[in-house]
C-alpha cells in the first residue's frame with residue numbers, strides 16, 4: 001500500500017475545538033483503559049540503558065501523551081525515576097502544566113517552541129515521539145532522525161497505526177467506542193454529547209483520521225530507507241545502532257511499532273560499564 005500524506009481533520013484550524021477535544025479525549029480514554037503503550041516500556045528501557053541518558057526529551061508532546069501512565073515504570077541507569085521533559089513546536093501550555101502538576105518531581109515542560117528537526121543543544125537526553133512520526137512528511141521525518149544523529153542523542157519512535165487495509169478496517173471500531181464512551185468522559189461537556197449524538201462529528205472524525213493515520217504511517221522498509229540515507233560520519237555524527245519491532249497492545253491487534261536508535265559507541269561504553277561493575 002502506497003503512503004499517502006492526506007490531511008487529518010483534527011489537525012485543521014477549521015475543526016471546531018469541541019470536536020477536536022472530544023476526539024482526543026476519547027483516544028486518551030482508550031489509551032488509559034487499554035494501557036496501550038505498556039509495550040513501549042521494554043524498548044524504552046533498552047534505549048535508556050544503551051544511551052545512559054539522564055532524561056527523556058519528548059518531542060511533539062501535544063497534551064502530554066502516555067507519560068502519566070508510563071512514568072513510574074521508567075528509570076535511568078542510576079535507578080532514579082527518569083525525568084521527562086515535554087516539548088512541542090506549539091506547546092499546549094495548559095495541558096502541559098496539568099501534566100507537570102500531577103508529577104512535579106518527574107515531569108517538566110519547555111514553554112517555548114521546540115522543533116523536532118532542530119532540537120536545541122541544551123536539551124540533551126533520549127528523544128521520544130509518540131504517535132507523532134506519521135504526521136511528518138518524508139523530508140521532515142528524515143530531518144528528525146538526522147538531527148538526533150547529528151546531536152549524538154538516542155531516539156525512540158512509537159506508533160499505534162499501521163499502513164495496511166486491515167488496520168484501516170480496524171479503525172471503524174472507533175465509532176462505537178465514541179458512541180458508548182461520550183457520557184462517561186470527564187470533564188463532562190454538553191458539547192461532546194451534541195457532537196456525538198445530534199451531529200456525530202466526533203465518531204466520524206475519529207474514524208476518518210484513524211484511516212488517514214494508517215495511510216500516513218511509515219512501514220519498516222520506509223524507515224530502513226530513511227536510516228540508509230542518514231549521514232553518520234565523524235563530521236555529522238557517530239555510527240548508529242537501529243532496532244525496529246512491534247510490541248503487543250492489550251486492546252489492539254495492531255500493537256505498537258517502534259524504531260529506536262542510539263550511537264553504536266554507546267553500546268561499547270555500556271559494556272565497559274557492565275564489565276567494571278562485574279569487577
Ligand SMILES: C[S@@+](CC[C@H](N)C(=O)[O-])C[C@H]1O[C@@H](n2cnc3c(N)ncnc32)[C@H](O)[C@@H]1O
Nearest residue numbers: 060061062065066088089090114115116130132
Ligand atoms: C499527534 S500530536 C501529539 C501526540 C502526543 N505525542 C500524544 O501521544 O498524545 C503531534 C504533535 O506534534 C506537534 N508538532 C508538529 N510539528 C512539530 C515539529 N516540527 N516539532 C515538534 N513538534 C511538532 C504538534 O503541535 C502536535 O502537538
